[in-house]
Structures are given as structure tokens and as C-alpha cells.
Amino acid sequence: MPADPLVLERFRARDLAWTAQRGMRSALEELCHSLSDPGALAGAALVKRSLTRSVWRLPLAGRTVYLKRYRVRSRRERLKYLVARPRARAEWRAALRLREAGIEAAEPLAVALGRRGPWLADAWFVAGEVPGLSFREALAELRAKGTESVAALLRETAALLTRLEAAGLAHPDLHGANLLVQSGPRGPRLALIDLHSLRLGRLRAGIARRSARAKLAHSLWRLLREDELALALRLLAPGRERRLRRAAARIERRRLRSRTRRCLRSSSRFAHERAGGFRVWRRRTVSLEELLRLAAPHGEGADGAPPRLRAGGALHPVRVVRRRGAAALAGYRRAFALEVRGVPARRVYACLQRRFLGRLREALLVVEELPGGVRLDRVAPARRGPALVRAAVEVAARHHRAGLGVAPRDLLAAESEAGWRVVRARPGWRSPDRPLAAARIARELARIRAAAGG
DSSP: OOOOOOOEEEEEETTEEEEEETTOHHHHHHHHTTTTOGGGSTTOEEEEEOSSEEEEEEEETTEEEEEEEEOOOSHHHHHHTTTSOOHHHHHHHHHHHHHHHTOOBOOEEEEEEEEETTEEEEEEEEEEOOOSEEHHHHHHHHHHHOHHHHHHHHHHHHHHHHHHHHTTEEOTTOOGGGEEEEOOTTSOEEEEOOOTTOEESHHHHHHHHHHHHHHHHHHHHHHSOHHHHHHHHHHHSTTOHHHHHHHHHHHHHHHHHHHHHHTTSOSSSEEEEEETTEEEEEETTBOHHHHHHHHSTTOTTTTSSOOEEEETTEEEEEEEEEOOTTHHHHHHHHHHHHHHTTOOBOOEEEEEEEEETTEEEEEEEEEEOOTTOEEGGGSOGGGOSHHHHHHHHHHHHHHHHTTOOOOGGGEEEEEETTEEEEEESSOOOOOOSSOOOHHHHHHHHHHHHHHHTO
């Protein structure tokens, strides 16, 4: 059922023009004093940070809200927003349209725009928190109840697309992270969040409709088992399941290539900065001070003791590798390319470069060390056996799923109390995401089994 129209009020606070639900003004005016760093507020937590936006979860006016800040990144975007609707305003408008259509979504509480003259300088959106489980969590719960429960969720997912289309809307960035599952007496219900990509109007929604189905199919492809996926494709595109599956595979290839580049940028997971005379690319779980200490000529490990690096609250043995030219940064990126494809490899924590007069003088990689690791084809015969074969074949299979070839010399094996750990010895580089011939896969698996003692 469509909801009652909101009662809105408009006001200015801290050089921002606000549009908000009635009753929110005093809380928003108080919030304006902390907009330079919302994460410093009591109870606030950073949810996401990227080049385009930052998102915080925080208490406001007696409820939990999500505060989104959209950045204007370039002169080109300033020109764009002279005529185009800013993304914060687009998300506000989309949330209002969903409310009018009776489609469950994040409640729009406020939107604010700041301008310097005609130029857009700042944009904020405030939305209420939606109760419910993430799609992945809900799926795990429903699987425990039985196949029919999962089918009910998939039917509701397809029905949501139908309701959007009937309202003249389309969401071309629809995926599991944008869907929250709520339980009800008639079965699961879905609520939409992250609405800035929603397309309004029959023409724009019609153009985006095909990509919306493909995007959703791709997200389900990564979450569902094969029998569940077959049902989902039938519900989303009856009679066109194979075409939709191919579209989902194309999106997956683009996603992996995009994620491979993300480690070079500043985001909630990675940092790119200058410090101590170095240009540093690192994971945010690793402190910059520890990296600079390791990079020093007489840093930790210079006396012969194995260097250790704190990452994610634990100490990990590492080694500092010096490379020439651009090879260090390429190795950092290639290691992450393996990681996002699910291929076990030694983790690369950071890359550091030092330049003088524009010329690259020093390039370092901080790489995970694998104590007791030995190349698979050099494991002592007495240590080989079925356990090593299983571990090595599983890693080889992950290579093959990513479209990468693998040989015994490419793998490093280390034995511990938990069993064998097998990883790729060095990032290397072969073009990923291209299917390998079945005959090549069979030959490589046979060599892996033979080297592991099978």
C-alpha cells in the first residue's frame, strides 16, 4: 500500500540547504556542527569510504540512521551538476518515489546541498535504518528450513522487479548487498537500500530494465547453488535463461577487473599516500609506521631476525622484497588480482616506491612469509600423500576456475598441525577470466597429483 505523503520543511544550516521531514530540524542543525568528521560522534561508525562517497551509521533524533556524503571529485563533475541532479538529491527523490509506490525501502529523512556560487560543493543524504537481514544471512537461515523456503525468497525477489517495473522504476545496480530480507506472516519480504542508482520515468527505466535483471542475476549467481540459480533464472527471464546467464558471466568478468584496480586507490580497505619519502600503497589493516620501519635500511630484520608485521590485530612473518622498475607495483596489483578470484597466494601487504627527480630509485614489496614452505615439486617423497594431493588439487581447481594455468613449480606447500597449506608461490601473470581447454586442465591436474604424491 502506498504510504501517506511526507510533511517536509526546508531550512539552511552551516551553508547547506536542507530538505527534511518535519521534526528533524533541531537534530540536523546539531549534526551540522560535526559534519567535518561524523565518525567522531558518539556511537558513529564508518560503513564505507570510496572515491565517490562516505557512509556512516550513527544515532540521530532517537533512531539509527545512515549518513551519506557524496563527493564532487573534479571540475568535470562541477560542470555536470550545473544541469544534472546531484546524486544525493537523486537518492532522496528515488526514496520518495518508492514510498509512493508502496515498495519497502530506506526511509528518506533529509537531503542537503551546498553550493559555492553556481557550483555544487557538498551533498548529504540521511536515511533511516531498515530492519532485516542481509540477503546472504537470510539465505543461510532459509536453507536450514528447506528448499521451499529458498524458493519463496527467490519468488519474492522476482516479484520485487515486477513491482519496480509496474511503478516505472528500474534499479540497474541491484544486488544482494542492496537487499534486506524481512520475515512476515506471508513469507519473506525485501526492502531496498542504496537507492542512488534507481532510474525514474518510463523511458529511463525501460532502458535500464535489461541491465537491472542481468545485475541481479549476477549477484544471485555468486550466492546461490546451481539448482537454486536455475530456479532464479527461470523466474527472472522465463525462456531466456541462457542469455541471462551469459550476461551475468560478462558482469563477473568486469567486476573482477574493476576490483583488481581498487588496491591502487584510497578506499575503506586500501590507502594510497606519501610518507617518509615513499609513495605507499597499503592495506588499511597495516599501520604506515610499521611499514616505514621495515623499509628503513636498518629496520626490523636487518640483524637476521625474521621481520614481523601486525595486520588485522595479529603478527605475521613477512619479508621485504626489492624489485626494479614498475615490477613491485605490478606484483602488488597481481597478488590482489589472485585474491579477488579466490586463488590462494602469499598476501602482499604493501608496495613502497621512492623517487628522486622523477626517477624511480627504490621499490619494495612487503610480502607474507610462509615458514617451512617449499615448492610443490620439491616436497620430500616421505611427506607426500593424500592430504597434500587434496590440498594441491583444490588450489589448482581454483586457478582453473579463474582461467589461469598452474604447474607444480608455481605452488608453495607448508605443513602445520592444521594440515597442508598450498598457495601460489609468486603472483606471476597470465591473462585471467578466460576459460581453459578441458584437455589442458586434465594435463595440469595430472602433473599436480603426481608432484603431490598421488
